[in-house]
Amino acid sequence: MQETRLDTARIRAARQVIDPIFLDTPLYRCEALEPVLGCAVSIKLETANPVRSFKARGTELVASLLAGRAAVCASAGNLGQALAWSGRGRGLDVTVVASRFAPAAKLDRIRALDARLELVDGDFDMARERAAAIARSDGIRLVEDSLDIETCEGAATIGLELVDAAPPFDAVLIALGGGALATGVGHVVKTWAPGVEVICVQPLGAPAMTHSWHQRRVVTTDSTDTIADGVAGRRPIPAVLDDLLVVADDAVLVREESIVAGMRMLLDHAGLVVEPSAALGIAAILEDRDRFADRHVATIVCGGNVDMDAYHRWVGARS
Amino acid sequence: MQETRLDTARIRAARQVIDPIFLDTPLYRCEALEPVLGCAVSIKLETANPVRSFKARGTELVASLLAGRAAVCASAGNLGQALAWSGRGRGLDVTVVASRFAPAAKLDRIRALDARLELVDGDFDMARERAAAIARSDGIRLVEDSLDIETCEGAATIGLELVDAAPPFDAVLIALGGGALATGVGHVVKTWAPGVEVICVQPLGAPAMTHSWHQRRVVTTDSTDTIADGVAGRRPIPAVLDDLLVVADDAVLVREESIVAGMRMLLDHAGLVVEPSAALGIAAILEDRDRFADRHVATIVCGGNVDMDAYHRWVGARS
Numbered sequence: 122m123q124e125t126r127l128d129t130a131r132i133r134a135a136r137q138v139i140d141p142i143f144l145d146t147p148l149y150r151c152e153a154l155e156p157v158l159g160c161a162v163s164i165k166l167e168t169a170n171p172v173r174s175f176k177a178r179g180t181e182l183v184a185s186l187l188a189g190r191a192a193v194c195a196s197a198g199n200l201g202q203a204l205a206w207s208g209r210g211r212g213l214d215v216t217v218v219a220s221r222f223a224p225a226a227k228l229d230r231i232r233a234l235d236a237r238l239e240l241v242d243g244d245f246d247m248a249r250e251r252a253a254a255i256a257r258s259d260g261i262r263l264v265e266d267s268l269d270i271e272t273c274e275g276a277a278t279i280g281l282e283l284v285d286a287a288p289p290f291d292a293v294l295i296a297l298g299g300g301a302l303a304t305g306v307g308h309v310v311k312t313w314a315p316g317v318e319v320i321c322v323q324p325l326g327a328p329a330m331t332h333s334w335h336q337r338r339v340v341t342t343d344s345t346d347t348i349a350d351g352v353a354g355r356r357p358i359p360a361v362l363d364d365l366l367v368v369a370d371d372a373v374l375v376r377e378e379s380i381v382a383g384m385r386m387l388l389d390h391a392g393l394v395v396e397p398s399a400a401l402g403i404a405a406i407l408e409d410r411d412r413f414a415d416r417h418v419a420t421i422v423c424g425g426n427v428d429m430d431a432y433h434r435w436v437g438a439r440s
Numbered sequence: 441m442q443e444t445r446l447d448t449a450r451i452r453a454a455r456q457v458i459d460p461i462f463l464d465t466p467l468y469r470c471e472a473l474e475p476v477l478g479c480a481v482s483i484k485l486e487t488a489n490p491v492r493s494f495k496a497r498g499t500e501l502v503a504s505l506l507a508g509r510a511a512v513c514a515s516a517g518n519l520g521q522a523l524a525w526s527g528r529g530r531g532l533d534v535t536v537v538a539s540r541f542a543p544a545a546k547l548d549r550i551r552a553l554d555a556r557l558e559l560v561d562g563d564f565d566m567a568r569e570r571a572a573a574i575a576r577s578d579g580i581r582l583v584e585d586s587l588d589i590e591t592c593e594g595a596a597t598i599g600l601e602l603v604d605a606a607p608p609f610d611a612v613l614i615a616l617g618g619g620a621l622a623t624g625v626g627h628v629v630k631t632w633a634p635g636v637e638v639i640c641v642q643p644l645g646a647p648a649m650t651h652s653w654h655q656r657r658v659v660t661t662d663s664t665d666t667i668a669d670g671v672a673g674r675r676p677i678p679a680v681l682d683d684l685l686v687v688a689d690d691a692v693l694v695r696e697e698s699i700v701a702g703m704r705m706l707l708d709h710a711g712l713v714v715e716p717s718a719a720l721g722i723a724a725i726l727e728d729r730d731r732f733a734d735r736h737v738a739t740i741v742c743g744g745n746v747d748m749d750a751y752h753r754w755v756g757a758r759s
Contacts (some may be wrong), residue, residue: 142466142468145464147460147465147488147489149461149488149489149490150490151490152490152553153549153552162714164488166488168711169466169483169485169488170466170468171468171469171471173468173711184541230472231473233472249468275561287749296543321735388713388748389748390747391489392492392713392714392745393713394707394711394712394713395711399570425711427711427712429707429708
């Protein structure tokens with residue numbers, strides 16, 4: 122494999138720094154999903170922890186380096202919550218910049234964890250600009266999701282837990298947003314289990330990184346239109362794209378209705394409440410059953426922070 | 441502590457026999473629940489595994505002893521599913537007897553796991569009689585939940601994971617049905633962390649074991665009336681009551697509306713879909729906030745197998 126910015130020794134060492142509450146998350150076959158999906162499906166569950174997403178694996182590394190100082194990050198919600206949690210425990214003063222359109226559930230948790238929260242009247246990429254401006258004016262550390270290596274290598278510890286699985290998987294489906302999760306997990310999988318297909322999944326309504334991957338150059342979009350708020354970026358980071366080109370075997374786009382169908386399946390057949398980004402893997406199977414037929418696929422359920430009103434609207438009220 | 445039927449060395453050894461997929465389950469503070477409950481709450485999550493309940497910890501032990509043979513059990517649904525799963529992997533021929541009123545979700549999973557399923561036109565205690573009759577007539581092993589020591593010592597491995605937690609809890613809330621979970625976890629907690637209060641929780645509509653504990657003798661009831669199907673027994677087993685008298689500090693009864701409120705809170709604030717029995721701990725806090733005020737309470741979310749139609753009816757459709 123070509124080099125990436127990630128380092129396997131650092132990824133192994135990260136396990137010693139990350140609070141164990143975020144490590145060794147459940148990984149299990151979910152046979153109740155399989156008749157509908159036509160393949161063997163294993164769930165890697167990243168929602169059963171204090172911040173209900175995988176992001177704390179990265180923020181634990183960030184906060185351990187910055188203990189006693191101050192940092193600012195832009196966040197779609199999950200990174201901010203995770204950095205607030207890690208910062209609180211390690212004496213890091215945290216400011217989070219988010220879109221005012223981010224789910225209230227995510228914003229409420231950031232506030233509850235004692236972080237300063239600033240809202241911008243725009244999307245995630247506008248929050249990124251504002252966070253950078255705060256870092257410059259206040260002279261504090263800017264934590265950039267997917268660009269900062271700790272966010273990628275923290276996520277990569279999920280990969281360590283996946284490649285240890287027996288029997289091995291045929292493919293791993295990874296939600297693609299900024300790219301920390303995909304490059305992190307992809308790096309480890311391609312290093313230790315190169316035969317496992319690494320497939321990134323993004324919504325059709327937020328396709329910038331997927332288009333970039335296929336065209337092998339950064340492609341931006343003017344807007345996004347998806348319920349998968351956690352992965353809705355418009356401006357891929359060049360260094361992250363470079364890594365993704367090394368570690369991903371494919372990047373696919375899925376429709377909104379498939380994401381909703383995936384969320385509903387995870388609720389009805391697996392008892393899991395997930396945010397839209399976490400259903401991207403199931404959506405990819407639903408859209409291309411032939412590709413996965415009779416294979417064993419692992420999908421990372423990467424987050425469960427969702428506004429319940431919106432959630433019930435999506436998965437459909439029953440009575 | 442007085443002796444119970446459980447043995448600490450066997451409980452430690454059990455960890456070597458149980459498939460690791462059922463061990464070291466998530467244990468985490470859930471701060472989003474705490475403003476409403478008025479105390480610190482940690483969740484021990486036993487639903488993120490292939491059978492969505494803690495019962496496989498026990499059936500793994502049973503199946504390891506009976507590999508290649510045949511067994512029958514009565515089940516409210518979760519034990520049967522777990523025994524079917526463990527049996528399939530270890531060449532054990534499994535028959536499950538259940539009430540035809542058990543949740544369809546549980547019965548469907550038992551069938552899907554290749555167990556023989558026989559339904560009785562009565563409740564769990566009638567299923568127990570029928571299972572015993574099958575064992576006698578077929579000359580096969582009867583697996584009796586809570587009476588068979590493997591079911592208690594398997595559940596007790598949850599206790600090992602709880603007493604290792606730092607900081608320690610002030611109290612552990614345990615769903616009480618037949619008593620395997622309560623005696624198992626209670627035995628370990630009282631052995632290694634005797635200062636932690638062990639509180640069993642049962643529905644007012646199925647109070648036989650709780651009444652028995654308070655009166656220190658077996659008290660049966662003629663019927664049960666609760667949505668918490670997993671704990672709805674009428675005839676406590678004397679040997680299990682004896683153990684429970686040693687390890688439990690208290691046994692409390694909760695109302696149906698509190699169970700529903702607990703399920704709703706776990707959904708809205710923790711993103712967890714749980715069956716009614718798994719909400720008993722939260723229900724107990726809701727009914728006696730003063731008792732738990734400012735203490736740190738652990739509650740075992742013991743199962744998530746629920747008919748989704750009933751679930752949505754209970755927690756309330758939203759749109």
